[in-house]
Amino acid sequence: MAHDELLALARATAVTAGELAHRRRIEGVEIADHKSSPVDVVTMADRETELLIRSLIADVRPDDGFLGEEGGAGRGASGLTWVVDPIDGTVNYLYGIPHWAVSIAVVEGDPDPLTWRALAGCVTNPVTGEIYTATEAGGAFSANQQLKVPDFHSLEQALVGTGFSYDSAERARQGEVVAGLLPLVRDIRRFGAASLDLCAVATGRLNGYFERGLKPWDHAAAALVAREAGAVVTGLDGAPASADFALAAAPGLADPLQRVLRELRV
Known part of the structure; x- marks a missing residue:
C-alpha cells in the first residue's frame, strides 16, 4: 500500500x-x-x-x-x-x-x-x-x-514548549531545568499533549519543544509531521528522538537550544 x-x-x-x-x-x-x-x-x-x-x-x-x-x-x-x-x-x-x-x-x-x-x-x-x-x-x-516551519534563530526570542513526567522526583528535576531555561528564552509553555506540541512546532506556534520520557505513541505521528514541515527532530547528539530525549525546533534554533539544555543537564 x-x-x-x-x-x-x-x-x-x-x-x-x-x-x-x-x-x-x-x-x-x-x-x-x-x-x-x-x-x-x-x-x-x-x-x-x-x-x-x-x-x-x-x-x-x-x-x-x-x-x-x-x-x-x-x-x-x-x-x-x-x-x-x-x-x-x-x-x-x-x-x-x-x-x-x-x-x-x-x-x-x-x-x-x-x-x-x-x-x-x-x-x-x-x-x-x-x-x-x-x-x-x-x-x-x-x-x-x-506546513513549513518558519525560519527562526533567536534563543532569546524563542517560545519553547515542554512536558513533565508523572513521577514526582523526575518532575522536580525537570522543574530545575525549566527554571534555568526560563531566563534565556521568550517564555515556556506546557500544554499537556506531546503530539500537539510537536505539531505546534510544525505550524510555528512554538519555536521549539523538548521532553524526556516520551513513549513511542506520544510522538510517532507528530514527529513525522514536524520533520516533514522542516523542523529538526532529534535526540541527544544526533540520535533519533526517543524516551531518552526528544527535541523539535526550527533549524536555526535546534543547536543553540540543545546546547543550553545540555548545559542545564536536561
Whole structure:
C-alpha cells in the first residue's frame, strides 16, 4: 500500500475515533485505572477508543502489527506497525481542557523509535477540529495547507514548549531545568499533549519543544509531521528522538537550544 493510502486510513480512523472520544467526554469521564502513578490516569474512553482504532485498521490491514498505549503490542506479518495513542493528553481530557488528541502513525520495522521508519501519520484535536497529517518525503499538512516551519534563530526570542513526567522526583528535576531555561528564552509553555506540541512546532506556534520520557505513541505521528514541515527532530547528539530525549525546533534554533539544555543537564 502506498504512503498516501496508509495516510488516508490513518486520517479516517483518527477522525472516527476522535468523534467517539469527544462524545464520551461530553457524556462524562470515568477513570478506569492508574498507570505509573496516582496522577497518571486511564479513562474508559481511552480503552474504548483504542479498541475502535484497532478494529478499523484490522478490517483493512489484518496483517499489520499494532502498538497502542492501552492495549500493548501485537506483531504482524507485513513489516508495518500502527503506533497509536487513543487520547494523548488524558489529564486535559479528564478536566475538560480542550487540548487533547488522537494520534495514529504507521511505521516500517520494529516499533522502536530508535530504528523505525515512519511512513505516515495523523494527529487530530477533535475539540478544535484541527487535523495534522504527514507522509515520508511527502510533506506535512493542516486544513489542506502545507506546513513549513518558519525560519527562526533567536534563543532569546524563542517560545519553547515542554512536558513533565508523572513521577514526582523526575518532575522536580525537570522543574530545575525549566527554571534555568526560563531566563534565556521568550517564555515556556506546557500544554499537556506531546503530539500537539510537536505539531505546534510544525505550524510555528512554538519555536521549539523538548521532553524526556516520551513513549513511542506520544510522538510517532507528530514527529513525522514536524520533520516533514522542516523542523529538526532529534535526540541527544544526533540520535533519533526517543524516551531518552526528544527535541523539535526550527533549524536555526535546534543547536543553540540543545546546547543550553545540555548545559542545564536536561
